[in-house]
């Protein structure tokens with residue numbers, strides 16, 4: 156038996172993080188590929204993040220996933236950023252290099268892989284609605300344009316954050332912003348993405364029924380119970396043909412992070428099947 160203390164160390168850092176499925180997902184990938192690793196969920200307060208990351212590095216941490224509320228802080232701590240992380244100012248994957256941390260953002264690729272490969276959704280040429288303007292919303296914009304979407308409308312409860320996102324990411328492609336409350340005036344969409352945390356606070360987005368074009372796709376980046384209100388709304392509109400939560404995105408973004416650390420992309424299908432089975 157290998158000594159767990161000597162295995163290469165990885166972690167997901169966030170607050171709260173006890174609920175995270177990342178340790179289970181990375182362990183399954185590692186077992187399937189015969190990679191030795193120790194992957195933990197570590198609760199880290201934002202004000203302790205920089206010091207904790209430095210100390211974890213000295214204890215042998217080779218890479219980490221970063222989740223709420225640390226993604227923007229992680230971007231500021233990195234010596235170098237991938238184009239996706241730089242454009243979105245948010246890092247969800249840290250890779251230790253000789254001279255410091257390299258920051259990447261695999262959320263967008265993870266979302267697009269789930270839509271394209273697992274759900275059979277064509278993104279090219281689509282008019283896309285992105286609801287929310289937080290770290291997750293920022294993280295997925297570059298990848299959506301790389302997949303060839305025609306246009307993006309970002310709608311947020313706080314319209315100033317949607318406007319800032321549209322301006323900061325304007326190099327990616329055509330992005331319009333609006334207030335969540337003005338969505339009824341903005342037309343129909345082929346793909347609707349919910350990147351808010353409203354349902355986690357038990358709050359309703361009160362979306363107009365007219366938003367989806369016939370045959371639209373509705374996707375909530377949250378998963379499990381948190382995705383249910385948006386998916387129930389999508390079903391009530393009778394226009395959506397595909398509706399999914401973000402569990403597949405979670406597994407796909409993890410596979411991308413695994414590839415950056417270990418040089419091989421795991422097969423995601425068995426892990427996604429296992430998580431869906433409970």
Ligand SMILES: NC(=O)c1ccc[n+]([C@@H]2O[C@H](COP(=O)([O-])OP(=O)(O)OC[C@H]3O[C@@H](n4cnc5c(N)ncnc54)[C@H](OP(=O)(O)O)[C@@H]3O)[C@@H](O)[C@H]2O)c1
Pocket residue numbers: 223262265286287288289290291292311312313316335350351352353355356358359360376377378381401402404405406408
């Ligand atoms: N599947 C995955 O792999 C994955 C990856 C990343 C994130 N996520 C999920 O994506 C969601 C968003 O994460 P995040 O990191 O972007 O969070 P965040 O940075 O805290 O942003 C939260 C967003 O939700 C909006 N919001 C919160 N309460 C609302 C309400 N009552 N009505 C309308 N809008 C509301 C906020 O609007 P304001 O700006 O007005 O506050 C903001 O746009 C979370 O549920 C997270 O679990 C999933």
